Amino acid sequence: MNDTLLSAHDLTVRFGGVLAVNRVSFEVKQGEVFTLIGPNGAGKTTVFNLISRIYTPTTGHLEFLGQRLSDLPAHSVAAMGIARTFQNIELFEHATVLQNLLIGRHVHNRSGFWQHMLFTPGVRQAEQATRHKVEEVIDFLDLQHYRDTLVAGLPYGVRKVVELARALCTEPKLLLLDEPSSGLNVEETADMAFWIQDIQKDLGITVLMVEHDMSLVSKVSDRVLAMNQGEVLAMGTPAQVQSDPAVVEAYLGGGFDATALRRQAGAPA
Amino acid sequence: MRFIFKTSYTQDIDLAKHSGHVWAYSALVLLMCAAPWLVEEYWLAQITFVLIYGIVGLGLMVLAGFTGLFSIGHAAFMGVGAYVAAVLSAHGVAFPVVILVAAGLSALVGAVVGLPALRVKGIYLGIATLSFGFIVEEGLARWESVTGGNAGMHVKAMTLWDWKVDSAEKFYAVCLVLAVICTLIVLNILRSPTGRAFVAIRDSEISAQSMGIHLAYHKTLSFMFSAALAGVGGALYAYKMQFISPDQFGILQSVDLLLMIVVGGLGSVHGAFFGSIFLITMPQLITLGKDWLPAAIGQAPGLQGVVYGLVLIAFVMFEPLGLYGRWLKVRTWFELFPFYRKGMFKRQKSFQKSDRLK
Numbered sequence: 323m324n325d326t327l328l329s330a331h332d333l334t335v336r337f338g339g340v341l342a343v344n345r346v347s348f349e350v351k352q353g354e355v356f357t358l359i360g361p362n363g364a365g366k367t368t369v370f371n372l373i374s375r376i377y378t379p380t381t382g383h384l385e386f387l388g389q390r391l392s393d394l395p396a397h398s399v400a401a402m403g404i405a406r407t408f409q410n411i412e413l414f415e416h417a418t419v420l421q422n423l424l425i426g427r428h429v430h431n432r433s434g435f436w437q438h439m440l441f442t443p444g445v446r447q448a449e450q451a452t453r454h455k456v457e458e459v460i461d462f463l464d465l466q467h468y469r470d471t472l473v474a475g476l477p478y479g480v481r482k483v484v485e486l487a488r489a490l491c492t493e494p495k496l497l498l499l500d501e502p503s504s505g506l507n508v509e510e511t512a513d514m515a516f517w518i519q520d521i522q523k524d525l526g527i528t529v530l531m532v533e534h535d536m537s538l539v540s541k542v543s544d545r546v547l548a549m550n551q552g553e554v555l556a557m558g559t560p561a562q563v564q565s566d567p568a569v570v571e572a573y574l575g576g577g578f579d580a581t582a583l584r585r586q587a588g589a590p591a
Numbered sequence: 592m593r594f595i596f597k598t599s600y601t602q603d604i605d606l607a608k609h610s611g612h613v614w615a616y617s618a619l620v621l622l623m624c625a626a627p628w629l630v631e632e633y634w635l636a637q638i639t640f641v642l643i644y645g646i647v648g649l650g651l652m653v654l655a656g657f658t659g660l661f662s663i664g665h666a667a668f669m670g671v672g673a674y675v676a677a678v679l680s681a682h683g684v685a686f687p688v689v690i691l692v693a694a695g696l697s698a699l700v701g702a703v704v705g706l707p708a709l710r711v712k713g714i715y716l717g718i719a720t721l722s723f724g725f726i727v728e729e730g731l732a733r734w735e736s737v738t739g740g741n742a743g744m745h746v747k748a749m750t751l752w753d754w755k756v757d758s759a760e761k762f763y764a765v766c767l768v769l770a771v772i773c774t775l776i777v778l779n780i781l782r783s784p785t786g787r788a789f790v791a792i793r794d795s796e797i798s799a800q801s802m803g804i805h806l807a808y809h810k811t812l813s814f815m816f817s818a819a820l821a822g823v824g825g826a827l828y829a830y831k832m833q834f835i836s837p838d839q840f841g842i843l844q845s846v847d848l849l850l851m852i853v854v855g856g857l858g859s860v861h862g863a864f865f866g867s868i869f870l871i872t873m874p875q876l877i878t879l880g881k882d883w884l885p886a887a888i889g890q891a892p893g894l895q896g897v898v899y900g901l902v903l904i905a906f907v908m909f910e911p912l913g914l915y916g917r918w919l920k921v922r923t924w925f926e927l928f929p930f931y932r933k934g935m936f937k938r939q940k941s942f943q944k945s946d947r948l949k
Contacts, residue, residue, distance in 0.1 A: 374801050400803030412798035414791050416858070420603075424784075425791045429803035431784040435812060438783035439776050445783055446604060453600040492802065
C-alpha cells in the first residue's frame with residue numbers, strides 16, 4: 323500500500339545567485355512526525371514556503387496525495403488539507419482568539435457573498451456548526467480562558483498555541499509547524515511536545531516540522547532530515563541523524579574536534 | 592455593570608448582544624423616525640446629509656477599516672453614482688432602479704480599480720486610487736455629451752411611478768431606510784466568513800492565504816462592495832443637491848471621506864456615522880466660532896482647512912480609535928462607575944512582530 327502523503331522530488335530554489343535549496347528529495351509518510359533540522363540558513367523554512375506555495379520551486383516538484391502542488395494557486399493548498407504555522411507568528415492581531423480560529427474554518431465555508439449579505443438561515447446554521455468545531459479545538463488545546471481576548475494582548479507562549487489551534491481548525495491532513503518551540507520556556511515546550519504527540523496519535527494528523535530544540539525533536543519525531551546550505555545531509559531516526567558525522571560537522575564546524583584544537587595549541591590533552 | 596452569561600453560540604452570532612442593545616437601537620430608530628416632527632427643516636437637511644455620508648463612510652470603512660486597503664479616490668465612486676442618478680432621473684426612471692444601477696455601475700468601476708490593489712500595497716495603492724480619482728473627475732468634465740461637462744447637470748426629484756419624493760421629509764425617509772438597509776448588510780457581512788476573510792487580509796495577507804483565503808477574490812470583492820455603497824451614497828447626494836458638477840467629486844471630497852472614517856474610528860461601523868456627524872456639523876461649529884475669535888483669525892480664509900487638519904492630527908495622536916474609541920471609554924466609565932481606572936485602555940507597546948515575509 324502506498325502510504326506516502328507528501329513527496330518532494332529534486333526541489334531546487336534559486337534567489338538570484340543564492341542557491342537556497344539544492345536538489346532536495348524526501349517523502350513524508352501518512353501518520354508520522356517528520357522533522358527538518360539544520361543550522362540557520364539551511365533552507366528549512368524555504369522548503370516550508372515551497373509546500374505552502376509562497377515560493378515556486380525553480381526546478382523539481384512536490385506531490386501531495388498524488389497531486390502536483392506546484393500546479394495549484396497558493397490559496398488552494400489549505401483546501402487540499404495542508405495547514406501551517408509561522409516562525410514569527412502570523413496571527414490576526416486585531417481580532418480575538420475566537421475570530422482567529424473561525425478564520426481557520428474558512429476552507430470549509432460553502433456559502434457565497436450574497437448569502438452572507440443577507441445572513442440567510444443557512445449561513446446562520448453553518449456558523450453554529452463552525453463554532454462547534456472551533457470549540458472542539460479550544461477544548462483540545464485548553465484555550466477556553468483566552469477565547470474572547472484580543473491576540474495583540476496575549477503573551478508570546480499563548481500566541482504560539484493559538485496559531486497551532488488555528489491550523490488545527492482547518493482539519494488538515496498535513497500540519498506544518500515552523501519552529502513550534504521557539505521563544506517558549508521549558509514548561510511550554512514540554513506542553514508543546516505533548517500536544518504534537520496528541521495531534522499525531524489522537525487526531526491522526528501527519529506533522530512536518532522545523533525545529534532546533536533537539537530534546538523536543540528526539541521526543542516526538544519518527545524521522546529526521548538534516549539540511550545544511552540547501553542540501554540534504556542525512557535522514558533517519560533522530561538518534562541516527564544526531565550521530566551522523568556530516569551533521570556533527572555542520573553544527574560544530576570544521577573537520578576537527580575540541581581535543582584536536584587543544585593538541586594544536588600544544589596544551590596537554 | 593453588566594455580565595453577559597452566554598448559554599448558546601447564537602448569542603455570539605446575533606447582532607444584538609444583550610437586551611440593552613435592543614432597547615438602545617430601537618430608541619434610536621424611533622427617534623430618527625420622529626425627526627421630521629422634532630427638528631426644523633434646516634437641521635433635517637443636515638441629518639439627511641449625515642445619513643448620505645454615513646452610507647459612503649460605511650463603504651470606505653469596509654475597504655479601509657476592515658480590509659486594510661486605503662482609497663484616496665473614493666469620491667470618484669460617489670461621482671459615478673451621482674451621474675447615474677442625474678442621467679437616469681432625467682429619463683424618469685424609478686428611484687429604486689436608479690439606486691441599484693448606481694450601485695452596480697460603481698461596483699463595476701470598483702472592480703477595475705481593484706485590479707491594481709492586487710499588486711500594490713499601502714502608499715502605492717493610495718497613489719493608484721488618487722490618480723484614478725483624477726481620471727474620473729477629468730472624464731466627467733470632458734464627456735460633455737452625457738455629463739454636461741463643467742457646466743454641471745440638474746438632477747430631477749426622485750420618482751417611483753406616480754409617487755414623487757418632492758418634500759424634504761419624504762427624501763429624509765428614503766435616506767433613512769437606505770441607511771438602515773446598508774448598515775444591516777455591512778453588519779451581516781462582517782459577522783459572516785466574508786467579513787472575517789476581510790479582517791484576515793487586513794492583519795496578515797500571508798497568513799490569510801495559508802488559511803485558504805483567495806486574496807484576489809476578496810480584495811476585489813471588498814473594492815466592489817465599497818464602491819457600490821459609495822455609488823448609492825453618490826446617487827442620494829445628487830438627488831439632495833439637485834445640481835452636480837465634476838468638481839464636487841474631486842480630491843477634496845475624497846480627503847473629506849478619509850478624514851471622516853479616521854476621525855470616526857477606523858475599524859468600527861459606528862465610526863462611519865460618528866465621522867459623518869463630525870463632517871457635517873464641523874462647518875457649522877466653525878461658523879459659530881468665527882464670531883468668538885478675534886477678527887484676524889476668525890475672518891482669515893482657509894480657517895476650515897486648518898481646523899480639519901488640527902483635529903485630524905489630534906485624533907491620530909491622542910485617540911487613534913477616533914470618536915468611536917472615545918465613545919467606548921465614556922460608556923465604560925459609566926458602566927464601571929466609580930471603578931474606572933485611567934490606564935484601562937492604555938495599550939502596552941509590544942515588540943513581538945518581527946519583519947514579515949513579503
